[in-house]
Amino acid sequence: MMDSDPILSMTLHLVDWPLRMKRRHGVGDVERSLPGVVVELRSRDGLTGWGEAAPWSVFSGTAEGCAQALHVYLRPLFEGAEPRDLPRLMRAADRALFGHPEAKAAIEMAVMDLIGKRCGLRVADLLGGVFRPTIPLSVSIANPDFAEDLDFAREQIARGVRLFKVKTGFASHAEDLGRLEGLRGVLPADAILRIDYNQGLDPWDALPKLRDIEAFDPGFIEQPVPRDRRDAMAEIACALDTPLLADESVFTPAEAVELVRARFADCVSIKLMKCGSMRRAQEIAAITEAAGIAAYGGTMYEGGIAIAAGIHTVCATPNICLGAEFYTANYVMGVDILTAPIRLDNGQSHLPEGPGLGIEVERAALASITRQVLA
Template sequence: MRITGIKATPVAVPYRHEEHWAFGRRLGCVSVLIELTTDDGIVGVGEAAAYPSADIVLAVLDSIKSLVIGEDPFSIERLVRRIELVGTWHHVRATSPAIAAVEMACWDIVGKSCAQPLVNLLGGRFRDRVECFYYVAAGSPDDVASEAELATRTGFGTCYLKVGSDNPHLDIDRVEASRAGAGPEAKLRIDANEAWSPGSAVRMIRELGRFGLELVEQPVSGRNLSEMAYVRNRSEVPLLANEASWTRSDQLAVIRAGAADAVSVDNQLDGGLLNVKRSAGLCEAAGLPVVKHSLGELGIALAAAVHTIAATPNFTYANQAYGALLSDDVTVGFGGGIDSYDEGCLPVPTKPGLGVTLDQDRIERYARLYRTRGSEFAFTDSAATKQSRALPKF
């Protein structure tokens, strides 16, 4: 079997609420859906987060096309190494989601050819369903409390909230509101996206710790591991590395520096699903749990992640997904809004490959939305581009 073509379709799906983080916002999720065709007639699907933009993802796909077409989709290790070495992507630390999408589509082809769900090809089920957190959209404290209450009412056990705003008192008010809305039993995780200096991080974590935090994600720069270790050694709340741990090389450095209590991993930023398995093994050897990170995803990429997590023991925390924010999806019955989740969990698909069915009408609808309004959904916030920002904020 040989790969004969790559088709790429950018789509934009609106959020229920704007997504805000330390230095920007998004109105929706932009993904590039890909289809790998083969000479056997089997089509594999994949998905790339539009990071840093859909145009860049499309350019990467075009640049690696000659390295992919004509290759055997079963030879995934060979194909990815061909892209990394012949294509010189090994010089780029965080690789493009485009490469991960090609690898994902190859796994879909392999699963369909073998009539097996992907989880069975990645080691078999360690768990039957995968827990995700509820992404509480940042807003007024009243809005945050309402969203956190909805999270608990719909069965989610973990709430995730962005902090790192320009006003630290607003962060405190929002975290307090999230705890009030979610109730005393819910787990509460915050993410500062590198917004704090080490001293400020220690002070903020001590202040926010009274609300019973589960994890604090990337409170300081991910580029200075000694800062992370400094904060970790002074914090009673476990630290989760994210911007510091986008690749296996980064994760190894985090482990060596003693900079985190848990490690965020992302197949989109480190070349594919096999590398997530490698990341998890690396962290397991160091006695650390791993958490799936997301740049924003629809049902295709989410299904791929669920298969991988289900086959990997040390994903012991709730993982990042966008069900609480998404208004819709491009698949039938998987991903999308919070109605797809049962007690905050997603089932492992049982059909061959990724096990998802695409909804062509919705793909066309959201492809049209991308063509007409795609810039409104980009990672780059047009309002923020008019400002000169600096990190840490204080």
């Protein structure tokens, strides 16, 4: 049995990520910066565990609320606790605090980082072992300046990326079709184009628009209608030949059970920031796998810590087989707080080496984006 190494302290860094590019989505826009939270745990033996929350106010919650949730409600549970008690601690976190999946995901990844560092195992090993050491990388086309996005796409093609997700539903249908036409002219024949509406269509006239989109032969169409319109999702899934993917409609394992029951999509996007834990992500993957529903590795606006946790999760989870969008820390966030960037090459995200999350944080970079420290 592992000897005792309790968590001595939790430090919260409320940060403002500058962004390198503007982003548009059916659910809302991101212009210059976006707040987030970095969690730093210290154990008695001097180990540091890192976690990150990436809330987005229009999608799930706020960074300010997330920092307070960690500070006021989760701190008393985790300070003084043993990392190896993580399953019980996460249950206690659910009892103490409704919702706030980003806060719970962040604290879980920080504790898993500590456990891995202490016993010399990667987080992916702690999650059951490595099924795939690399993950096909998907990048999203979401810049309102489409010329800039075409340059970004060309750059990514040169780096071996073959999965492209186009964000639609933030402008007119005609503009969406025009952007797809433009992108088709740039993509190589072996590229796979996918579409993500981020809930941007009204259910009553979604279908004719989606039929136009189908002419571009997308690999899947993601979340065309609002998250609660699962009835409309089910009708669309039946009406289209293209696989329909649920993102905002499925946050939790319980919602994954609803997906299996009502069959309102053919595949699902799993995000740590939606379900609140790597273990829960694996639960969703297992529930959907048993029903023949494939999963995709989704992200929010995440820096390198959360991206690393996502990579460990997808590498350890066979059913998350549709690739993953682990590009934000490298290409979207204006500051990389890791000492070494996440390795992306040949169109793949690579599992970081080293114990725990396999990353280290550059303190000066973290300080440069920190708005407030809660200790």
